[in-house]
Amino acid sequence: MSTRRTALPGVGTRYDFATRGGRRLSVVVHQDGRRFLGFYSADDPDACQESVPLEPDEATELARLVTPSPLDGVPADGLDLVTGHLPLDARSPYGGRPLGDTRARTRTGASIVAVLRRTSAHPAPGPDFRLAIGDTLIAVGTREGVDTLAAIIAGG
Template sequence: MGTRRIPLPGVGTQYDLTTESGGHLSVVVHHDGRRFLGVYRADDPDACESVALDPEEATALAHLIDPTRLEGIDTDGLDLVTEHIPVGSRSPYAGRLLGDTRARTRTGASIVAVLRRTSVHPSPGPDFRLGLGDTLVAVGTREGVDALAAIIGGG
């Protein structure tokens, strides 16, 4: 496997991945946050199928691929789970304070961290302002975390 990072002046950065089997993928990250996933054909390395991803879609794809994703916590028999919950374009809480969600009161689930594209905010307080594209790390029962995901998602 081989990876390389290529600066694209005025555009952003391209990340290339060549797999052990010879497959070739690229991710182009624009300065404005747009992302494009490119898949190159094995029979024609100049032919590329490109898919545009918005921040929410890029986060969802990363969580599907990432083998180190938080799956759960060993709680000695307690039924607790850990989930990543994206703050997407349909969320009524993008741009609002975390306290506005009343997450713990409404669901019993706790938001233990907020992941941003360039930073991690552990133990955010009620005055923490959520942003579009943030990912909440929530801990609670399956029912509580699912309820929190529905609230944050606008469901």
């Protein structure tokens, strides 16, 4: 399988690939961060059959769901632990604030075990670690705890 990259001047970049089953897919990454997922016929690779617009956070979640990961559910002594990738976007009240302000473990029982930033990873961040818009928090806990933490981080 190979991916073909095509610059779209004034728009962004289009990435095309075909599955082993013959389905043709494209992802158009706009300059403003929006993405479109398109489905094409093998008979006519220029005729889009279906298009799904995705906001940046939706594209991130879709990527998380389709990326094979051994960390999605880790059984430990009969307990089901999960990991969550929690994006910190502009709606979050925690941008620019210390991690300790989230009170994640106290409020949810879930732990933030790492913070991914555009150019770096920060494992085991302490309570004084300053969060930034665009960070992705890696949390471990029960499904309920991680889901509750995701809502807190999102500003819910």
